[in-house]
Amino acid sequence: MSDPILSLSKLNAYYGDFQALYGVDMDIHAGEVVAIIGANGAGKSTLMRSISGLMSNASDQVRFKGEAIGSLRADEVAYRGLALVPEGRQLFPSLSVEENLMLGGKVGRAGPWSLDTVFELFPVLQERRKQASTSLSGGQQQMVAIGRALMANPEVILFDEISLGLAPVIIKTIYDALPGIIGGGMTALVVEQDISKALEVSSRVFCLQEGRVSLAGATHDVTRDQITAAYFGVVA
Amino acid sequence: MIEWINVLVQGVLLGGLYALFAAGLSLIFGVMRLVNIAHGDLIILAAYLGLSTTIMFGVHPFAAALLVLPVMAIIGYVLQRGILNQTLGPDILPPLLVTFGLSVIIQNALLEGYSADPQKLSAGAIETASVNVGSLTIGILPLLTFAIAVAVIAGLQWMFYSTALGRGFRAVSDNQDIAQLMGLNKAHVFGLAMALALAVTGIAGILLGIRTSFDPSIGGGRLIFGFEAVIIGGLGNIWGTLAGGVILGVAQTIGAKIDPGWQVLAGHIAFLVVLAIRPNGLFPRVQH
Amino acid sequence: MRSPAVYRATRASRIAMVVAALGLIVLAAAPWWAGRADLRLMGEVFLYLSLACLWNLMAGYAGLVSVGQQAFVGFGGYMLFALTIFGGLPPIAAILIGGLLAALLSIPIASLIFRLKGAYFAIGTWVVAEVFRLTFAQIASLGGGSGTSLPVGIVRSLADGRSAREALSYWLALGAAIVVVSAVYLFLRSRRGLALTAIRDSEVAASGLGIDIWRTKLEVYVVTSAFTAIIGGLIFLQKLRISPDAAFSVNDWTAFVIFIVVIGGIGTLEGPIIGTLLFFLLRETLADFGTIYLMVLGVVAIVVMLKAPKGVWGLIRDRYDLELFPLSYRIKLNDPKDP
Ligand SMILES: Nc1ncnc2c1ncn2[C@@H]1O[C@H](COP(=O)(O)OP(=O)(O)O)[C@@H](O)[C@H]1O
């Protein structure tokens, strides 16, 4: 098997004195879609922040295409081809829809994604391109957040709870768009509390519990009971 | 009657200079929520740089600006990345006290280098030239200063809302972490904002130096005028800053007309009155 | 079973008390053992110490960072002159009434400038100080822009003879410093003082505890204004001459004070004391260098703020776990074998 595109080894993360991740190990291969599940507060967002450089770690705890990036700043990580769709969308309120997307393209990497292709993926954004991003509905804002990350033409994209707070019908629209994104060979980490959604799109799954990996395996191998046990920490 | 119209016109034109003092303050507050206590001293530093350049190369102050502006911009970038970036955070004390320290350092360095004697930039005929509009006589220099202020503010507005640089400024101002995820290095973006702010400060310093005499001690006063223009106009509104400068200028010329000793005092009182009745300034930025 | 005991005083703080008491006796006797120049210098030290404690209370505890305290120093100074010359009051009464007037005046000022947040509040206080300076410069009967001297008759009324006057002036400065330091200390130990510390550490938490933040800040502002004006009166009682530029000097009454507090350790009671001593040490050694000395001060303050934000006292305290003014409660686990 080829070398992993992203690999975490004994990743620890701290908020001051509080330790949020304990020795997380993970190997992700190019083209994989991996689900990260876990209860609220398990450390999923912390994991995303650590990988994307928003939290600094020891350099070799995170490797991307063989390079130790654990201690790089988020902007340096972004230029290397790793993008995060952050939890809660986090659009820039002072920027229009189009400007949000253009800022995503700031790193200037070559690839299939551009304003035009993002608008093809989410046609409703085209009509609203000049609007303030705050004037959009939650689902549309999520589309902007995803489009903004795609504009960087990343090799690995991280989704942090993209269904959070959205109506089921909107969630469906967004998840229906995922194959169009991942189909192009992009590697993806999908963080979800909604387990079924995550399992549907992924080939492998990791479950986090109180900062530790409590379950790892191929999606079609793990059972419901295993997940329940890993998720809630009860022995099934 | 015509006398008072004249006072009004002079005040408006003076307001252009104050808007230039304020524009830099407004820009850096907008991008990084930093209030630079040394801002006034940096204006005076620019005036002295202009003085040295005109003497050394025997050039007109406007030509000296070609050197002073980039030098101020470099000073701004280095200052921001070397010192000020380290002070930014939730606590307001470090930036305040560090820029206060800078203010004292700059002031005394100028005193050491140039002495306390008042200096002036001589710009030749333009200083006394004027045009007659009806029975009003309007100085070319104040008119030019005002036009430059309008141009600078229009330029900043355009930069902020229509360029990639401005997009970066707004993004970092909105959310530093997420901006960083988009590949913006905030330390560099802040450096650029300070560079731009000090380039504007350079313009202000040269125009100030042509208009009046200056010495190392007057920086604090210029900071206050700029600050008053920002607050009167409303935080975060750059055209409001021009309006704030104009209101301050008019208040000062009216004060001076009543009694020469009241010029500056009248400006302060106008500021306090605005603060009392419209604490958010006259034209606060509309939140959407 | 070990039962925890909560206490405030530490061995160091008790030793400090004894040393301080002895030190005060020696200091009070200074007019008999110190030369005239030294006495004057020490008086100045005490007045700066008082200003530093007051500024520290505002900025380090109440989060009110002012760069305009010269407004009240100058106001207190001018009230001394105005109330003695026109009101015929004895100087000490004039100084105290000056403090009272400053307190009254500070209320409407606060209602205006409290609308400004953070750093803008700081510049707002400076504007107020400028308004004071320009206003007093307009009062012809107090000498306008060039200022005035305290009439000889009033100076004479203070005490018989020059050395008695100088001793009195010194004792007033020493007394003021003692009053200010103890008042700030006792205030910070009180319920309201603890509330202040809570505000500093978290405004949200403090308002959750039912503490009226605005009111507490206002109280601190008013009280510091009054004390600052009284110190201002004493400063100009020493100088015997006043002018708007001297009275409302941002360098003399605010910049130096800020440097003292920052270098000594902001937000600690010991900081201003250490800072004052360091400041005068630096000043007496570098005074001949004038502007260089100020630049050095500025650089030192910036370095301290960036590298050791709790100042010299913070460094000492972290290293030795010392507290001379016991403010924090300590918990000791009593070992039954070692009662
Ligand atoms: N900024 C923060 N400061 C302190 N603790 C935090 C912070 N953010 C998250 N935590 C803590 O870290 C743990 C993991 O949080 P997070 O990664 O957000 O979990 P998840 O995304 O799985 O819900 C939680 O216990 C949370 O309380």
Ligand SMILES: [Mg+2]
């Ligand atoms: Mg999360």
